[in-house]
Amino acid sequence: MERKVFQLGDVVQMKKQHPCGSNEMEIIRMGMDIRIKCVGCQHSVLIPRVKFEKNMKKVLRSTLPPDTSIESLN
Ligand SMILES: [Zn+2]
Numbered sequence: 001m002e003r004k005v006f007q008l009g010d011v012v013q014m015k016k017q018h019p020c021g022s023n024e025m026e027i028i029r030m031g032m033d034i035r036i037k038c039v040g041c042q043h044s045v046l047i048p049r050v051k052f053e054k055n056m057k058k059v060l061r062s063t064l065p066p067d068t069s070i071e072s073l074n
Helices: 051-054
Strands: 013-014 025-029 035-040 043-049 058-062
Touching: 013 051, 035 051, 043 051
Parallel strands: none
Antiparallel strands: 013 025, 013 058, 025 035, 035 043
16 A cells, blocks of 8 residues: 655645535644644644544645655755
8 A cells, every 4th residue: 555645734635524615634733643724714633643644535735846855855
């Protein structure tokens, strides 16, 4: 199974949509837990990374181009 790659600032699509009708979330904090903000209603939630990876469908917009590696930034 393909490993999901995501980073701070990414807008991701979730499998389940938020009650407001949007299923797009922006990653606003990374750590053991991940804080995501609903693009539709700006509501933010803190969820465990494992749960986030399970519920996240795909990255819609990334802050960096897909082929940019950390190394090339230095
Ligand atoms: Zn919402």
